[in-house]
Amino acid sequence: MPDSIHAPTDAALAKLKAVFGFADFRGRQAEVVERVLAGRPTLAVMPTGAGKSLTYQLPAVMLEGTCVVISPLIALMHDQLRAARANGIRAATLTSADADWRETQDAFRRGELDLLYVAPERASQSGFREFLSAAPLCLFAVDEAHCVSEWGHDFRPDYRMLRPLMDAFPHVPRLALTATADRQTRSDVMGQLGIPADGLVLAGFDRPNIRYAIRHRDNPLRQLANLMAAEPGPGIVYALTRRKVEELAEKLGAATGRPVLPYHAGLDAEVRAANQSSFVASEDTVMVATVAFGMGIDKPDVRFVAHVGVPKSIEGYYQETGRAGRDGDPAQAVMFWGAGDFATARQRLAEIDEARRGAERARLDALAGLVETAECRRAILLRHFGEDPPAACGNCDNCIEQPAVTDVTELARKLLSAVYRTGQSFGMGHLQKVLTGVEDERVRQRGHDRLSVFGIVEADEAPLLQPLARALQARGELIATEHGGLALGGAARAILKGESNVQIVVPPKRERKGRRNAAANPIGDPLFDALRELRRELAVEGQVPPYVIFHDATLREMTERRPATLAELGQLPGVGARKLEAYGEAFLRAIARH
Template identity: 45%
Template sequence: MQSHPYPQPLDVLREVFGYQAFRPGQDAVIAQLVSGHDVLAIMPTGGGKSLCYQIPALVRPGLAIVVSPLIALIKDQVDALRANGVAAAGLHSGLARDELLEVYSQLWRGDLKLLYVAPERILLPDFLARLQDIPLALIAIDEAHCISQWGHDFRPEYAELGRLKQLFPQVPIAALTATADDATRLDILNRLGLHEPLVHLASFDRPNIRYTLVEKFKPSEQLLHYVQKQAGQCGIVYCTSRKRTEEVADILKVRNYRAACYHAGLPADERARVQDAFIRDDLDIVVATVAFGMGIDKPNVRFVVHYDIPKNIESYYQETGRAGRDGLPAEALLLFDPADIERVRGLLEKNENAEQRQVEIFKLNLMSAFAEAQTCRRQVLLNYFGEYHAEPCGNCDICLDPPKTYDGTEDAQKALSCVYRVGQRYGMGHVIEILRGAQSQRIRELGHDKLSTYGIGKEQSHEYWVSVLRQLIHKGLLVQNITRHLVLQLTEAARPILRGEQALELAVPRTELLSAKKLRRRELELAQGEDAALFRELRKLRKQLAEEEGIPPYVVFNDATLLELAQFRPTTESEMLTINGVGYRKLERFGEVFLECIREHAEL
């Protein structure tokens, strides 16, 4: 197996990938893998997960195997690695026979450093037998939440991946995902059999994304109004049905937008055409089902619209996370109709696996609670993943157009006390029935009509208490335990409220449908003045080079790199190497033409 000239991770980061410093947490994960130990890394979309295994793969001797669920993801990663001069390949069903044989030939010759494979392929007996004879640097399992029954995207083909640790006990394994709650994390660790792993939980916060929800009333008109304000930026519109993706794409095309639909029912060649056109900036908008997007590392997606509500918060987080992967300003718009919740619930009820059905419906309920929340949307999202933020974000529709608030200390004490009085063993509906003094047989049989909290909230409606309890969950004072039939449990943060040591402000509960909110927009101009003119020229040059090379434009340089080039205007190769995203290989391939463009612009 070939050796690599860069013995230190920081050298690889700078000289191969062109970045000057690690993001928070990357260095710890990389050090763990380089030293031969297992890792579970939960890092948000756009948070730099790939580098966490790619760099150790180049530092450690041997071949790195990367298990990845989608052909699109594999192709994208391999293209980007090859552009940086790394010997990488993918094994998947999209390869022609001669391409497949060439990859196998490279593998047996020891010419590869990273090999991407689908989960079902790596477990083929013949393939596993051949791997036994190859020195392995590490095994990385991407989208690791797919292995968990508690995850939002459980995949049966992932279930057997626990065998890898048994077959290769000395090879470090990295499990990586963007989204995993507590139950999912524990399940990943157990199913993969990781040995004393480092569990790295990065911040889920994507402060560059603005989260906005508006009531869905005339969705096609709302979408057209919104897209018009995007002024030609790249975006994705998610719909829950194939038919709707086609209808919405047609609406956009009639208005002369460069748009197309994408769903699993289209022929493979049409899906590939749409995906490639989007990646190459020949399309501005893709209207898609959730079949589109996983692993599409297109950094300059500036907006994501959910035309329909997603099935769970993990999906919403992952899909909105496809906007602004370059760290520049981006927007996530959700069109919400409460009736959509019941429609999706009806679909989920058809799942014959009772345990999986319960998990899916619970997660849908939490997505509904997010949509109906009157507290900072970012706080709700982060709280879901166990990351509590005391301060509102200032960059969501709730923060920018806040609902009315009141001193909710007394309501909170009533609700929290009721949860405590029932032994933290019952769900939201039962707690609300006690608060409202319901006369049900079950309450009498349990003796809950004798509790001190029985009927203390009877002057308020059921919907009122749903809102209060959801806010207490969003604020981290209560949790719903998914592994114990959704019972409400108090957190430590509830103590000072119950004791009257701390006041609590709540949003005035909404008992009617969300009122339509005016669409608000932050300017997404990435550069201004002279910088903007040069930025446009650099984008044209990037598109031209990408077409000549047959690669996506962002594989040349992403928008963040072009923005730095426009702002700092390097004139020498050494100056250009200080720009994030410019490594030695890309400097060699593209440096001179970009420097020439910058010089010509300076002369105008």
């Protein structure tokens, strides 16, 4: 590919500064923008927070005609609409929630829109194709494009009906965007949307500002409260069930004094909308949610994402944790897991269509590998997506404090033997008693005190039985029975025969304290605090979230450089012409007072 395709034009850079307030592109943005401006079909795989929306918003204000953005959720469209309008971009949404749909259609026909956001269900209708013929188009942008693929974790059938729409306008370039797509999903997306093999821009998956940590779940309320104490900014806690969501939201709010809200599909639609609005507008609210919450959230200042239980796959984990730190500031992703999470997940495999079962089992095995590893978490994640990362990242729990690893092959054989000899129907509590020689009534009644495995585990080995059982369940070598017992599975027989070794991470004697990321904001600086307060007031007045006005990074620049004129303020990153006009004088007055 010639270098000219990679280098941004002077016109693109000038428009980037005027509209968005940035002097240069980040990562692979320039390459994607130049491909779009040249009319080349493109799939851009860029990590969350890398500025995907800019790659279609900038061409939309440079080219004649309207950019049609296909987006999966109304909430996501409305978030992006607010941000686009704050930068002076002429944008509108055409959704079932919009009362002004007639005005939007008229504005489109008059050529007065740079961006038109629609859902795939609307875009795939034949009547919508006729509507688009009424005015010039400059681009089709398909957001969250992994939804096109049946191999993706968020498959939406209507996404597979988008190609006829785009093919009806052969001279309009097409851009597909996603943060989450493995090799198979990328290939399927490109085939479904008519993007040639040379149309892939793979910007990488690394989110270096996110610190990853995975810990055994023992007291989730205490563990989450500790995390919230270390991270005072907004956060998301993912729980596996609606009941757990509501329970955690209530108890966390009471325990921490922080605003904590629930979100799941079983709540009344008005409650969900109100809780989401409160979270988006807040600078300290924590949302406890099922995975029903997230894709529609374009909130850049989320400081942590926590999982209470394992997600469905590494792809799901990557996308959910990617909602932290989209503004580029330090953020945390913490998972609290238990062996039962994997037992439940493996039971669900039996309910999946047989054609997909193998792929889903491989995804679950990959997730178990991430959870159980003593290596760099980030390296495991990135290798899953086909990258070749360094062996250590320096910003995950295993890199910060290298865990000890021990060979427990003999102990595993003892445990698996006990499972087999007791009839593969007892849980770990009973098995531990048998293995450590504890004679209680149930053990004697079953005759398990007379088994060859009774008392064969020494006192110094006993503390490793629980972490070993968790590891074997995560890997599928122990599986939970219908009545809560344990049975042999996977490679258990190979371990028993001495054909396979078992190593586990030695759990720390004391759980590692939640480490706070290096504070990016000068908390306690009177000017910075005053600027945040002014931003809060302007946000309430304008009925927009605070980050729509300026990100924390821009406020930090103001605090450090203390501009005295509009010209100086306009040189700061994130201050475009529209925001300078709307908010410049107010922020200059606040700076002058300090």
